[in-house]
Amino acid sequence: MTIDISDLYSSSKTTSVDEMVNIYMTQEEKPLQELEDKQDALYEKKKALTTLYSKLSALKSTSQSLSMTTSDAFNSKKSVSSDAEKFTTSATSSAEVGTHSLMVERLATSDTRVTKQYTDTDTSFSGFTTDQTFSIEVAHPTDADPDNRVAIDVTITSDVFSQTDDDVLAAISDAINDAIGSAIMAGTITNNEGVQSAIVSEQTGVSRLVLRSKLSGYDYRIDFTDSADSLLSAMELNAAVQSSGASGGYMTEVGTSADTSELNSKFTLDGLTFYRNSNSVNDALNGVTLTFLDTFSTTENVTVQADVEAVKEEVRGFLDSYNDLLDCVRNNTVVNSETGTAGLLSNDSRYMDMRNELRSLVNEPVSGVSNTDYTNLFDIGIEANETGSLSFVDSNLFSDALQANTTNVSDIFLTESTGLLDKLIDYVDQYVGSDGLILDSKSSIDEQASYLDDRIDKMEDYLYEKEKQLRKEFTSLQQAMSILSAQSTTLLQYLQ
Numbered sequence: 001m002t003i004d005i006s007d008l009y010s011s012s013k014t015t016s017v018d019e020m021v022n023i024y025m026t027q028e029e030k031p032l033q034e035l036e037d038k039q040d041a042l043y044e045k046k047k048a049l050t051t052l053y054s055k056l057s058a059l060k061s062t063s064q065s066l067s068m069t070t071s072d073a074f075n076s077k078k079s080v081s082s083d084a085e086k087f088t089t090s091a092t093s094s095a096e097v098g099t100h101s102l103m104v105e106r107l108a109t110s111d112t113r114v115t116k117q118y119t120d121t122d123t124s125f126s127g128f129t130t131d132q133t134f135s136i137e138v139a140h141p142t143d144a145d146p147d148n149r150v151a152i153d154v155t156i157t158s159d160v161f162s163q164t165d166d167d168v169l170a171a172i173s174d175a176i177n178d179a180i181g182s183a184i185m186a187g188t189i190t191n192n193e194g195v196q197s198a199i200v201s202e203q204t205g206v207s208r209l210v211l212r213s214k215l216s217g218y219d220y221r222i223d224f225t226d227s228a229d230s231l232l233s234a235m236e237l238n239a240a241v242q243s244s245g246a247s248g249g250y251m252t253e254v255g256t257s258a259d260t261s262e263l264n265s266k267f268t269l270d271g272l273t274f275y276r277n278s279n280s281v282n283d284a285l286n287g288v289t290l291t292f293l294d295t296f297s298t299t300e301n302v303t304v305q306a307d308v309e310a311v312k313e314e315v316r317g318f319l320d321s322y323n324d325l326l327d328c329v330r331n332n333t334v335v336n337s338e339t340g341t342a343g344l345l346s347n348d349s350r351y352m353d354m355r356n357e358l359r360s361l362v363n364e365p366v367s368g369v370s371n372t373d374y375t376n377l378f379d380i381g382i383e384a385n386e387t388g389s390l391s392f393v394d395s396n397l398f399s400d401a402l403q404a405n406t407t408n409v410s411d412i413f414l415t416e417s418t419g420l421l422d423k424l425i426d427y428v429d430q431y432v433g434s435d436g437l438i439l440d441s442k443s444s445i446d447e448q449a450s451y452l453d454d455r456i457d458k459m460e461d462y463l464y465e466k467e468k469q470l471r472k473e474f475t476s477l478q479q480a481m482s483i484l485s486a487q488s489t490t491l492l493q494y495l496q
Helices: 017-028 030-067 158-162 165-185 231-235 308-333 354-363 395-404 407-414 420-432 437-495
Strands: 077-081 087-091 098-106 110-114 132-139 149-156 195-203 206-216 223-225 265-269 272-276 280-285 288-292 296-306 382-384 390-392
Touching: 017 030, 017 437, 030 308, 030 407, 030 420, 030 437, 087 296, 132 165, 132 206, 132 231, 149 165, 158 165, 165 195, 165 206, 265 280, 265 288, 272 280, 288 296, 296 395, 308 354, 308 390, 308 395, 308 407, 354 382, 354 420, 395 407, 407 420, 420 437
Parallel strands: none
Antiparallel strands: 077 087, 077 296, 087 288, 098 265, 098 296, 110 206, 132 149, 132 223, 195 206, 265 272, 280 288, 382 390
């Protein structure tokens, strides 16, 4: 580089010391820029490794989730109702594939008891002159005793009975609700094991008390123990008859057992008669829940089958994780054909072959399967495109294999050691384990970056001193040139 230093004192130039220093320092700083570029390249590579680590970890997580025996993802079942307006149904993986006949004769209902009708302004209770305590018995099943029942005491103080009938009924209703609420708060019963009391008026000026169990069925029936002066009997709340007209009693035949109580649902399944407390039944067919919406005397069908779409969704999640990883590897290890830019990991032998290794793993046949017609992904309709990404290309193949036997699909993924998931998890662990290659690579990058930090620091110190030196030299030179210029001017004037 050639620089005309006469600019420093030429009257026709305006070049300053700062400008001259900057010109020289631009050349001096090139090695520093090269070091910083190398360091930036290392950081970019580290970012690429972090992304790769994330994609590998996501594939491992998806593979582990898919292989968990507790989720039984490949054995998902669905249960189909032949008439969803009459009943609905669902199934777990434990359900057996098959078709079942169903008729529902009766829906389950809550036990409802009513008092006789009272005229609001009457004083029918004035004959009770002392406190009255009665008890309401409700179900509270335990592990030790599924038939366990609890009696909850309700006390009505004597002063209540001197009031008009509507006030007395309201006070009794409040006392019942308070006693049930206290039992719930104390943990004696759970919230849904209680009863609810309310006042209803079927016509103006006439009321009655209604007591209803929160849960349906015979097991959750209401029983009573009357007070000393038979308050409940006087009200007909505990009458062992069905309420009719103005009389009290039960609204639905309580019966004496599950099969005689009309509180229970009654249905016929595959020719057998069942009685249950609820309209939602999960213990008549293994792994199947039936929810009755109406009664029907014509046979309907419950069809349990493999839930192909649910299994496909699980597998699709795995394929997405695999494809994301493959894209990440490809972007970081190959040269972009359009831009000519090499991937950030393209010069690292530890990652160059990863894409081919992954593609080889998923294309290897699985040994030890129960059906040798299904040993590869393409046997169940999953194939790779030209870039290696996997997708469903023939859903019928997948559906047929799964519906014939879920192991046709699951063996390809789950067979120990040779199954796709075990192989991929083992492969990924080489890179993301506590002593994996990626952490080793990042550690190596950190060491290189630290070394460059030291060199950059030294280079910056050198450049700082160099700039000071140049500034001093150019300032001295400028002063010397200025003196020479002045002398030259004087000499010329003298000679003239």
